[in-house]
Structures are given as C-alpha cells and as structure tokens.
Amino acid sequence: MVLEFRRQGIYCPAGDFFIDPWRPVDRALITHGHADHARDGMKRYLATEAAAPVMRHRLGQIDLETTPYGHETRIGDAKVSFHPAGHVPGSAQIRVEVAGEVWVVSGDYKTVDDGFSEAFEPVPCHAFITECTFGLPAFSWTPQQQVTDEIHAWWAKNQAEGRFSVLGAYALGKAQRILASLDASMGPILTHGAIENTNAVLRAQGLSLPDTIHVTPDTNAKDYPGALVLATPGGMGGPWMRRFPGASTAFASGWMALRGVRRRRSADRGFVMSDHADWEGLNTAIKATGAERIFVTHGYTSVFSRWLTEQGFDAGIVETEFEGENLDPAADEVVE
Amino acid sequence: MKAFATLFTSLDQTTKTNAKVAALAQYFRTAPDDDKLWTIALLSGRRPKRGVTTTLLREWAAERAGIPLWLFEECYPIVGDLSETIALVLPPAQQQSERSLTDWLSIVRDFGKHDVAVKKQQVLDAWDSLPAVERFLFNKLITGGLRIGVSQKLMTRALAQAIEVEEATLAHRIMGDWTPDTTTFEDLILTDDPTADASKPYPFYLAYQLEDLDALGDPKDWSAEFKWDGIRGQLIIRDDQHFLWSRGEELITDRFPEFAQVPDFIENGTVFDGEILAWDFDQDSPLTFNALQKRIGRKTVPKKLLKEAPAILYAYDVLEYQGQDVRNQPYQTRRTYLSELIGSVPDTAPLRLSATLEFEDWQTLADLRDTSRDRNAEGLMLKNAQSPYLAGRKKGDWWKWKVDPLTIDAVMIYAQAGSGRRANLFTDFTFAVWNGNQLVPFAKAYSGLTDAEFRKITAWVRKNTQERFGPVRSVKPQHVFEIAFEGIQSSPRHKSGVALRFPRMSRWRHDKPISEANTLDDLKAMLETYG
Ligand SMILES: [Zn+2]
Ligand SMILES: [Zn+2]
Numbered sequence: 001m002v003l004e005f006r007r008q009g010i011y012c013p014a015g016d017f018f019i020d021p022w023r024p025v026d027r028a029l030i031t032h033g034h035a036d037h038a039r040d041g042m043k044r045y046l047a048t049e050a051a052a053p054v055m056r057h058r059l060g061q062i063d064l065e066t067t068p069y070g071h072e073t074r075i076g077d078a079k080v081s082f083h084p085a086g087h088v089p090g091s092a093q094i095r096v097e098v099a100g101e102v103w104v105v106s107g108d109y110k111t112v113d114d115g116f117s118e119a120f121e122p123v124p125c126h127a128f129i130t131e132c133t134f135g136l137p138a139f140s141w142t143p144q145q146q147v148t149d150e151i152h153a154w155w156a157k158n159q160a161e162g163r164f165s166v167l168g169a170y171a172l173g174k175a176q177r178i179l180a181s182l183d184a185s186m187g188p189i190l191t192h193g194a195i196e197n198t199n200a201v202l203r204a205q206g207l208s209l210p211d212t213i214h215v216t217p218d219t220n221a222k223d224y225p226g227a228l229v230l231a232t233p234g235g236m237g238g239p240w241m242r243r244f245p246g247a248s249t250a251f252a253s254g255w256m257a258l259r260g261v262r263r264r265r266s267a268d269r270g271f272v273m274s275d276h277a278d279w280e281g282l283n284t285a286i287k288a289t290g291a292e293r294i295f296v297t298h299g300y301t302s303v304f305s306r307w308l309t310e311q312g313f314d315a316g317i318v319e320t321e322f323e324g325e326n327l328d329p330a331a332d333e334v335v336e
Numbered sequence: 337m338k339a340f341a342t343l344f345t346s347l348d349q350t351t352k353t354n355a356k357v358a359a360l361a362q363y364f365r366t367a368p369d370d371d372k373l374w375t376i377a378l379l380s381g382r383r384p385k386r387g388v389t390t391t392l393l394r395e396w397a398a399e400r401a402g403i404p405l406w407l408f409e410e411c412y413p414i415v416g417d418l419s420e421t422i423a424l425v426l427p428p429a430q431q432q433s434e435r436s437l438t439d440w441l442s443i444v445r446d447f448g449k450h451d452v453a454v455k456k457q458q459v460l461d462a463w464d465s466l467p468a469v470e471r472f473l474f475n476k477l478i479t480g481g482l483r484i485g486v487s488q489k490l491m492t493r494a495l496a497q498a499i500e501v502e503e504a505t506l507a508h509r510i511m512g513d514w515t516p517d518t519t520t521f522e523d524l525i526l527t528d529d530p531t532a533d534a535s536k537p538y539p540f541y542l543a544y545q546l547e548d549l550d551a552l553g554d555p556k557d558w559s560a561e562f563k564w565d566g567i568r569g570q571l572i573i574r575d576d577q578h579f580l581w582s583r584g585e586e587l588i589t590d591r592f593p594e595f596a597q598v599p600d601f602i603e604n605g606t607v608f609d610g611e612i613l614a615w616d617f618d619q620d621s622p623l624t625f626n627a628l629q630k631r632i633g634r635k636t637v638p639k640k641l642l643k644e645a646p647a648i649l650y651a652y653d654v655l656e657y658q659g660q661d662v663r664n665q666p667y668q669t670r671r672t673y674l675s676e677l678i679g680s681v682p683d684t685a686p687l688r689l690s691a692t693l694e695f696e697d698w699q700t701l702a703d704l705r706d707t708s709r710d711r712n713a714e715g716l717m718l719k720n721a722q723s724p725y726l727a728g729r730k731k732g733d734w735w736k737w738k739v740d741p742l743t744i745d746a747v748m749i750y751a752q753a754g755s756g757r758r759a760n761l762f763t764d765f766t767f768a769v770w771n772g773n774q775l776v777p778f779a780k781a782y783s784g785l786t787d788a789e790f791r792k793i794t795a796w797v798r799k800n801t802q803e804r805f806g807p808v809r810s811v812k813p814q815h816v817f818e819i820a821f822e823g824i825q826s827s828p829r830h831k832s833g834v835a836l837r838f839p840r841m842s843r844w845r846h847d848k849p850i851s852e853a854n855t856l857d858d859l860k861a862m863l864e865t866y867g
Contacts, residue, residue: 136411138411138424138425259417269349306406307407310404
C-alpha cells in the first residue's frame with residue numbers, strides 16, 4: 001500500500017511520513033492550516049508556501065519546510081507533490097507516488113473557483129482519499145455570484161433601516177472569501193480580531209482584500225453607521241456583540257442549506273456558502289481523478305462509500321477520530 | 337404562489353414577533369381574497385386532505401433526482417423534514433409557473449379524484465416549475481405539515497391590522513367549522529353575522545403556571561377550584577343542537593355521544609367551558625385520566641366503553657348565556673349563571689358544576705393543594721373574581737397552581753436524533769433504573785434541556801456510541817438525569833411494568849454517579865402510592 005491508515009493518521013511507509021496526523025509524529029505533510037488538519041506537536045512539517053504563513057501564525061515556532069504547488073519532492077522511496085484544492089488560500093491535495101502507483105489525499109476541497117483561493121485541479125491517480133463533509137444529494141450550492149448578491153441586498157436593506165449587519169464566518173478562509181467578493185464602496189467593513197489577524201497574514205503574503213477596520217475595545221460602533229461587521233461564529237454569541245445593538249445577524253456556511261440548522265442558529269439570515277465540495281462537486285472530482293479505489297473520510301462516510309460502491313468504485317472508509325463532529329455547526333470552527 | 341413564498345421567507349427569516357406580524361399584515365393588504373382565505377385556513381390548522389402518500393412522494397423524488405431510494409432515506413433524517421428533503425435533492429426547476437396559492441391548493445385538494453399516474457404527472461410538473469422555496473411549500477401543502485412559526489393569534493393580529501377589524505371579533509369569526517370551499521373571504525371575515533354558524537366556539541382562555549402566590553394580594557379577590565386532568569372542552573347549545581370543541585379547536589361532538597341529551601336540559605344560547613372527564617357516577621367523582629385516555633382518539637365509541645368510561649363536562653365557566661356573549665362580565669357573575677344553569681339538571685346528565693373551594697387565607701389553600709395528588713387532581717386553578725373571560729394565553733387573571741412533579745433519577749442508555757429544528761442534535765433519550773445490576777428502560781424523554789446542554793450531550797453521544805440500531809444508538813451508561821413526570825400507571829406493555837405521564841428531563845445530575853440512580857423498586861413504590 002502506498003498509504004496506510006494508522007492510529008496517528010494517514011501514513012506512507014515508503015517515505016516514513018504522515019499526512020494531516022492528529023497525534024505527534026516525526027514528519028507531517030499538511031494539506032492546509034485549519035485546526036483539524038494542522039495540529040501542534042509534530043517534529044517537522046511540510047506544506048505549501050501559501051499555507052505556511054497561516055500555519056506559523058496558528059502554530060507558532062514550528063520546523064516548517066515549504067514547497068510550491070506542483071513541485072516534486074523525494075522523501076525516502078516516495079515522490080510527493082502538492083496540488084491546489086480550492087478550499088482556502090494555500091490548501092492542497094497531496095499526491096504520493098511509490099513505484100509508479102499514485103495515491104492522492106484530497107484534504108478539504110471545493111471544485112468551484114471562488115476567485116480567491118488557488119482553483120482546484122483534478123490530479124489523476126490510482127487511489128483517491130476524499131473528504132465528504134457534504135456527501136449527500138441534499139447539498140447543492142448556490143452559485144457564488146447569487147450569494148454575493150444576496151449578501152449585498154441584505155446589507156443594503158439593513159443600511160436603509162439604520163442597522164448594522166453582522167455576518168458570522170470562519171476566521172480562516174470563509175471570512176476572506178466573503179471580503180474579497182464584497183462591494184467595499186457600499187460602506188465601512190468592520191472585523192472581529194480573529195478575522196483581522198488572519199487578514200493581516202494573508203495581506204502580507206500579497207493577497208488582495210478590501211480595507212477593513214479592526215473592532216477593538218475602543219471602537220465606537222456609532223462612528224461607522226451602516227457598517228458590515230464580519231464576526232467569528234463564537235464572537236457572535238458572546239458579549240462582543242453588545243456593541244452592535246439592534247444589528248441584523250447572519251451566518252455564511254454550507255449548513256445554512258438546511259432550514260433546521262438555520263433556525264437553530266437563530267440568526268436573521270443564513271447564506272449558503274461552503275468551502276467544501278457539494279454532492280455534484282464530490283462526484284465530479286472523484287470521476288476526474290480516474291481512480292478506481294476511493295477512500296472516504298470526514299463526513300457522511302458510510303452513506304457516501306455505499307453510493308460509490310454502487311457506482312462501481314472500490315470504495316472504503318477511513319475512520320478519523322473526529323468522525324461526525326461536523327454534524328453540529330456549533331463545533332464547526334474546528335472542522336472547516 | 338410567489339407572494340406566499342415571499343411571505344414565508346420573511347417569516348422564516350426573523351424571530352421577532354413584530355416583524356412577523358408586519359410581514360403578514362403586508363401580505364393581507366395585497367393578496368387576492370381567495371389566497372387570503374386559504375392563508376387564514378392554513379394558519380388556523382385547516383388543510384386539504386392528503387391525496388398522495390409520503391411513500392409515493394419519496395419514490396418519485398428519488399426517481400426524479402436520479403438517486404436510489406435508500407440514499408433519499410439517508411438524507412431525510414439529516415435534513416429533518418420530508419418536504420425540504422424532496423425540495424433539496426431535486427434538480428433545479430426547468431420551467432416557471434405563475435399559478436396562485438389557491439390554484440396550487442385546488443390541484444392538491446383534487447388529488448383524491450385522480451389515479452396515481454395522473455397524480456404523479458401533476459406532482460412532477462409542479463416540482464419542475466417551482467423554485468426552491470415554493471417547491472418546499474408545495475410539498476408542505478401536499479403532506480399537510482405546513483408550520484411557519486406563526487400562531488393563530490399572531491395571524492389574527494396581523495389580519496386585524498390589515499383590514500381594521502377588532503382582533504377579538506376576528507378571532508371569533510375565524511373559529512368554527514369552515515373550509516375555503518364552504519365560504520369566502522367576504523362572508524367569513526368581512527361580514528358581521530353572529531348567527532352564521534351555530535357551531536362557532538369562542539377562543540379559549542388559557543392560564544399560566546403560578547409564579548408568585550404573594551403577588552395575588554387579598555385571598556378574598558380570588559376563587560379556587562381543583563384542576564382535574566381531562567380534556568379542555570367547550571360545549572355549545574344553540575338551535576336545539578349541541579357542539580363539543582376541544583382546545584385544539586377540533587370539533588369532537590361525535591366522539592362523546594353522551595352529550596346529545598344536553599339540549600333537553602339546557603336552553604339554547606348557552607356555551608360552557610370546562611373539562612371533559614371520565615366519571616364515576618356511583619361515587620360521583622372523576623375516574624383517572626387513564627380511563628378517559630381510552631376515549632381519546634376514538635371516532636366511534638363501542639357501547640362497552642361508554643359504560644366503563646362515561647364522559648361528563650365538569651363546567652367551570654359560561655361564555656354565552658341566554659344567547660348573549662357574557663365574556664366581559666365578571667367571573668363571579670358568570671359563576672352565578674353557571675350554578676343556575678347546572679343546578680337544575682338531573683344527576684344522570686353529563687354535566688357537573690366545578691366546585692369552588694372555601695379558604696380564608698393562602699395557607700389553607702396551600703394545604704388543600706397538597707391533597708391534589710391523592711384526589712387524582714393536578715393541582716388548583718385560581719381565578720380572579722372580577723376578571724372577564726379573555727382570549728388566548730394571558731397573564732394576570734387565571735393561574736394554574738399545579739402540584740410539583742414527581743421525580744426520579746435515571747441513567748441514559750439510548751439516544752436518538754431529533755427532527756426539524758433539532759435534526760442535527762440528539763434530543764430523544766431513553767432512561768433506565770436499576771433492577772439488581774441490570775438497567776431496565778422505563779421512560780423516553782425529549783425535552784427539558786437547554787440548547788447548550790443538548791449540544792453537549794450530542795457531542796458526548798457521538799463519542800460514546802456503543803451500538804447503532806437504525807436511528808437509535810445505545811450509549812455508555814454514564815450520565816444520570818432527574819426525570820420529572822406528572823403521573824404513573826401500571827403498563828403490562830412496558831418492560832418496567834410502568835408508564836409515566838409527561839416525562840421530561842428536569843436536571844442533568846452531574847453530581848451523581850450511575851450507581852446512585854433510582855431502582856425499579858423505587859418506581860414500583862411510586863406506582864403503589866400514586867398509580
Ligand atoms: Zn479545512
Ligand atoms: Zn477539515
């Protein structure tokens with residue numbers, strides 16, 4: 001086997017390294033900087049150049065080697081390269097080749113080009129280890145332009161009513177994707193600290209984001225009438241929100257496709273926007289690899305592998321320690 | 337249907353009552369009359385008969401979506417709603433339809449007249465011509481489960497604003513035995529004709545649980561009676577006919593044939609409010625709720641059951657007297673009318689006057705309340721002697737002062753995901769007590785915890801699942817919950833031999849190890865005392 005599934009995570013015996021391990025190991029190849037993929041405590045890390053700044057920001061002093069997309073590195077008897085996954089800036093699928101057999105670990109990915117992250121590229125392989133966070137036919141994403149129009153319309157309506165617009169989104173990826181798509185001429189854009197820190201890291205690596213104002217304890221919300229405020233889902237529930245009395249609230253997440261979840265978050269609005277592939281996206285991506293063996297992980301694994309088996313694939317499940325957790329959007333800060 | 341979908345979306349996008357009322361009022365100002373009438377019908381629980389089974393809908397949806405049925409079924413519990421699941425899995429609509437809400441509803445209403453092939457074509461055409469929200473609503477109209485977070489009361493308030501008719505007047509006009517096929521918006525809503533429908537009930541006045549006895553002031557201003565555990569009912573005698581309504585605004589006249597004799601004793605133009613109870617005529621006292629339960633849900637009643645569990649109305653108020661609406665007269669005046677009406681009927685009639693309790697001070701009353709459980713009563717009702725009969729749930733004049741629930745500490749052993757709003761949380765749990773070193777399940781409960789607690793237990797269940805049986809998971813016995821309930825009765829159908837009334841989780845006993853949970857013997861002792 002090119003890759004094996006061990007207690008610590010996905011392992012390559014030919015190169016003696018792990019991919020996105022969840023326990024401390026000597027050598028870790030990391031698909032992207034989200035907390036459920038890039039963990040503390042590895043001796044050495046390898047990631048893309050574009051993922052590195054965020055990883056350093058989140059993990060502090062680590063021994064991190066970087067590689068450009070598409071560049072082949074030899075590790076032991078394995079040939080390794082990173083390819084865009086379209087999930088967040090710097091996110092990668094990891095291709096591992098041993099003795100002519102190619103396996104690809106998808107990490108988190110989406111197939112639509114969000115105009116901000118490096119666009120997803122299918123990588124031909126024999127075996128494909130794919131996430132399936134939204135691996136049910138009930139998930140079908142609204143086109144990005146339509147969601148952007150919805151957000152603008154909501155913002156404009158709130159401005160007309162003299163209210164703030166507080167939009168909850170994950171601090172890494174989703175928040176910046178939204179920022180990059182906003183019409184900044186509509187009014188001031190304020191940000192929660194966790195988002196602003198990530199903005200700073202991404203701006204420093206040359207990504208273009210509109211100007212934002214960091215909300216600090218000294219910020220007087222009244223100075224920014226009609227503002228759109230980007231907040232973390234955590235920040236929205238807490239006392240931080242008190243400085244924006246009467247605000248209209250919204251969340252941007254793939255889970256917002258479900259009315260039950262939308263209502264449970266008890267925000268005024270839910271915008272359907274995900275950095276993961278929807279049902280169509282997953283199926284298209286899998287076909288595009290040409291792989292016959294598919295391993296599914298992260299999400300509706302048993303349903304999705306049964307479906308793939310019926311479609312003629314040799315499909316299996318990779319158990320992770322965090323299976324199913326993403327069912328509960330209250331915890332999705334860690335699973336994006 | 338577009339306007340109705342827009343209304344639904346605005347209602348769905350806010351949790352604020354004022355915004356909901358404003359959106360509804362706006363709709364009532366602009367929608368055509370027949371759509372308005374249907375909207376009133378839907379929001380007051382009047383729906384067309386279901387003409388297509390959900391089994392067929394599932395099959396058609398899976399077929400149209402190009403997925404196997406099992407995959408559709410896997411989506412359903414995660415989405416938490418059948419209509420929504422269908423709307424989500426289908427491919428985007430290829431056509432556009434300008435049909436109105438009323439048009440769609442007449443299609444839905446007429447399903448019963450067609451064979452399956454025609455129905456299927458109509459449903460597929462609808463799915464293919466409606467955008468997401470309208471498609472979801474169409475499915476809701478077929479399955480009859482449309483709930484849009486607006487009570488009848490809010491709807492009435494919005495309508496009152498839109499057409500400038502008083503809310504209480506409208507509330508009364510909307511009640512009764514009508515469907516959009518038997519009336520028009522003009523006749524039902526805009527025309528003032530009190531005799532239009534002899535069966536029309538008044539909105540029920542609902543009491544809150546008492547919070548603060550001291551705030552009630554002088555005991556002399558209050559009247560008290562025992563609160564019996566039955567079915568809240570309104571008995572109407574008009575035009576030599578009688579009509580019986582349940583609190584859920586369901587006409588249940590046919591289920592309780594014993595009331596047919598009431599017009600022989602009670603004059604026309606009388607409306608009673610009271611509790612329907614199963615009655616022991618020998619002892620002249622109520623039977624347990626258990627006896628009445630056999631009558632609930634039965635559309636026809638076998639003779640034997642009529643004998644075993646005869647029903648009476650335990651009347652505590654009169655809303656219409658000598659053909660006049662007397663709801664604005666003081667409670668004590670209405671009680672005078674009530675005693676006079678009931679005082680003259682024979683003992684064999686299915687009517688009893690709710691006895692008021694004598695008390696000089698609150699302590700006497702509290703002592704009486706403590707005897708409730710022994711009498712099979714739920715507690716007390718307190719009513720202000722000067723109060724009018726209000727509509728809906730209002731604080732101030734009527735209070736229920738129930739006895740504290742019974743409680744038992746139990747171990748959680750199974751968990752099941754909720755539905756709808758809670759589809760992604762584990763909310764339904766099975767609890768067990770010790771029998772020796774075995775845990776015996778005895779109750780299911782699904783309410784009583786906060787959302788935060790539900791999230792916490794959900795995360796725990798995911799990590800501590802032992803086995804899966806379809807949607808049910810057995811979990812590691814580790815958590816103890818205090819289960820509160822209103823009553824206990826023996827039940828040979830249950831493994832524990834008991835069944836509880838209204839069990840709910842009243843407290844998460846983080847402080848208790850499972851070894852300290854209660855035992856089956858404790859439950860049996862409770863059954864002995866309160867069963
Ligand atoms: Zn991620
Ligand atoms: Zn992830």
